[in-house]
Amino acid sequence: KSEDGLEDASNHSEHxxxxxxxxxEQFQVSTANYxxxxxxxxxTSGLRLNEDLTKGESSPAAGFDNEPLAGDFFEVGLVExxxxxxxxxx
Numbered sequence: 001k002s003e004d005g006l007e008d009a010s011n012h013s014e015h016x017x018x019x020x021x022x023x024x025e026q027f028q029v030s031t032a033n034y035x036x037x038x039x040x041x042x043x044t045s046g047l048r049l050n051e052d053l054t055k056g057e058s059s060p061a062a063g064f065d066n067e068p069l070a071g072d073f074f075e076v077g078l079v080e081x082x083x084x085x086x087x088x089x090x
Contacts, residue, residue, distance in 0.1 A: 033050070034048050035048070037064075038062075039061065044061075046059065046061030047061075053076055055073070056073070056075075
C-alpha cells in the first residue's frame with residue numbers, strides 16, 4: 001500500500017494486461033483492497049476508493065476520457081449508493 005492507504009494496482013493481474021481494448025472496456029474492478037472505475041495500462045484508475053471508502057484517487061482514464069475528479073489523492077467525506085430498478089422489476 002502507498003502512504004495514502006491505497007494499494008498499488010500495477011501488480012494486480014486485472015491491471016497488468018496491456019490489451020488496449022480490455023482497458024477501454026473496463027468499467028469497474030473490485031478487490032478486497034479497493035474498488036475502481038476506468039483503468040489504465042500504468043495501473044491508475046479514473047476513480048479508485050480504498051477498502052473502507054475513506055480515501056480515493058483520480059486520474060484520467062483511457063476509456064472515459066476524463067479529467068481527474070479531485071486531484072491525485074483525496075479524503076472521502078461521503079459515499080452515496082444508488083440502485084437502478086427497471087419498472088418491470090418493480
